[in-house]
Amino acid sequence: MELDIVSLSRIQFALTAMYHFLFVPLTIGLSIIIAIMETVYVMTGRLIWRQMTKFWGTLFGINFVLGVATGIVMEFQFGMNWSYYSHYVGDIFGAPLAIEGLMAFFLEATFVGLFFFGWDKLSKVGHLAATWAVALGSNLSALWILIANGWMQYPVGSAFNPETMRMEVTDFAQVLLNPVAQAKFVHTVSAGYVTAAIFVLGVSAWYLLKGQHTDIAKRSIAIASSFGLAAALSVVVLGDESGYLSSEHQKMKLAAIEGMWETEPAPASFTVVGWPDQEARETHYAIHIPWVMGLIGTRSLDEEIPGIDQLVxxxxxxxxSGIIAFDALQGIRQAGSDSAIVQEDRARFEEHGNNLGYALLLKRYVDDPRIATQEQIQQAAWDTVPMVAPLFWAFRIMVGLGFLFILLMATFFILSARRRYENHPWLLKIAVFSIPLPFLASEMGWFVAEFGRQPWIIEGVLPTAAAVSNLGIRTVLGTIAGFVAIYTILLIIEMKLMLRAIRKGPEPDDSPEAPLTTPRLSQRLIPSEQ
Structure with missing residues (x-):
């Protein structure tokens, strides 16, 4: 990849986004887990659950602050590095981001303060409501961000206006109910739940190995393993839905993920492993499972999944077709008051306007797409193929880790029911070393989603190369270096704060209130071993 302004702008956004997404899944999932723990406390009155809520809430707070600090910068990048993108689709893309800030982020940020400082100022139920409001805000933030991102993957409810030269909303309900956005939302938050569950599981396993805070650790494992098992299973189911939608709306991404160069007879097989060779346009040493990809991608036995060659x-x-639309658009802009010419050009644009973005792919090779040669058109068509090998392997790493998480959660769910942790110290060590894995899986998932959309910043509408700001290479290189330095420092700070809080462990609860006299519900949840 050449280090031009487009590539550098992509690298900068990728770095800041992937740094930011180290914090997002844990925030989403941990907010739900601490809300569950406090619910048990309110229902049973047992102070150990309050102590657990405060401890895991402290870790949530550290992560939340760093997530906010790294997330705010990303929205400013749309104006800094992607100014034409902001101009072209700002009326659509900006709405979910504004709603996220007004509805979700302010809700979450407001009630975070009540969560930390309202323990002795609010009633039990009032504080519990604040905790659930934090969890709701965290998940609503993800919803609105993914509505915006889902529209980039599948731009529904909008149309290009030749008069303003911008994309405009035609049906906001379609933007909100975009099936790609909804599938991405439930898949992403489920992945966040798994991330938090394994984090809680791993830290608790470390306490058991050290023989510290064992009562809290065992209860935390019980919550994390049950919650995490349900979440891990849902990730697989919801991932299947995302694959099905990709076969409908992002066929090239699906073909690249599979390393499928030629269209196979229906139902297509799934490639377990292989070695994609983009130059030879072949996947070497491929091992296939018959029918599986056809069932996942089309949910039928008679529908084909087109290969890369056919899609090119x-x-x-x-x-x-896009060249015709581009010519009609120029005619509309130049016709002036000649209504007959405008009417003819508008008719041509309405017929071919959906392919205008494909003509813009030629801007890489020629200023005026109308004079492009057949060779340049072929080159632009092959530009619609993303780099296959990174997508192929990133997807398989993500899927492999997903099944590992199911196995891990199911194992600890059974151990939690039997209360036999001490008999399997090697499993506790596996849990500790598994803490980074869901973060890796989440990063791989985002890589597949975003890298697989290339060369489009908006699928089929606006090429990434046409969306960048007119900046100098040195300017972008300087900001990349600055962001990497600052974000690395923030990541180190978070790791140190997290490790310090974990080593310190839960603090004794100095609340004067006494537990309820009938703690039977909690006894059913975690039988006493004393």
Whole structure:
């Protein structure tokens, strides 16, 4: 990849986004877990659950602060590095981001203060409501961000206006109910739940290995393993839904993930492993499972999944159609008061306007797409193919880790029911060393989603190369270096604060209130071993 302004802008956004997403899944999942723990406390009155809520809430707070600090910068980057993108789709893309700030982030940030400082100022139920409000705000933030991102993957409820030269909303309900956005939301938050569950599981396992805070650790494992098992199973189911939607709306991404160069007879097989070779346009040493990809991608036995070669041919046809749309658009802008010419050009644009973005792919090779050669059109069509090997392996790492999480959670769910942790110290060590794995899986998931969309910043509408700001290479290189330095420092600070809080452990609860006299519910949840 050439280090031009487009590549550098992509690298900068990728770095800041992937740094930010180290904090997001844990925030989403841990907010739910601490709300569950406090609910048990309110229901049973047992102070150990309050102590647990405060301890895990402290870790949530550290992570929340760093997530906010790294997330705010990302929204400013749309204006700094992607100014034409902001101009072109700001009316659509900006709405979910504004709603996220007004509805979700302020809700979450407000009630975070009540969570930390309201223990002795609010009633039990009042404080519990504040805790659930924090959890709701965390998940609503993800919803609105993913509505915006889902529209970039599948731009529904919008149309290009030749008069303003911008994309505009035609049906905001379609933007909100975009099936791609909804599938991404439930899949992403479920992955966040798994991340938090394994984090709680790993830290608790470390306490058991050290023989410290064992009562809290065992109860935390009981919550994390049950919650995490349900979440890990849902990630697989919801991931299947995302794959099905990709076969409908992002066929090239799905073909690249599979390393599928030629269209196979239905139902297509799933490639377990292989070695994609983009130059040879072949996947070497591929091991296939018959029918599986066809069932996942089409949910049928008779529908084909087009291969990369066929999709490139389709892209060439769409580029030719897009050139007609581009010519009609120039005619509309130049016709002035000649209504007859405008009417003719508008009719042509309405017929071919959906392919205008494909004509813009030619801007990489020629200023005016109308004079592009057939060779340039073929090159632009092949530009619609993302780098196959990174997508192929990132997807398989993510899927492999997903099944590992199911196995891990199911194992600890059984151990929790039997209360036999001490008999399996090696499993406790596996849990500790598994803490980084869901973060890796989440990063791989985002890589597949975003890298697989290339060369589009908005699928089929606006190429990434046409969306950047007119900046100098030195300027972007300087900001990349600055962001990497600052974000690395923030990550080190968070790791040190987290480790310090974990080593310190839960603090004794100095609340004067006494537990309820009938703690039977908690005894059913975690039988006493004293």
């Amino acid at each position: 041919e389709n892209a060439q046809d769409r580029i030719h």
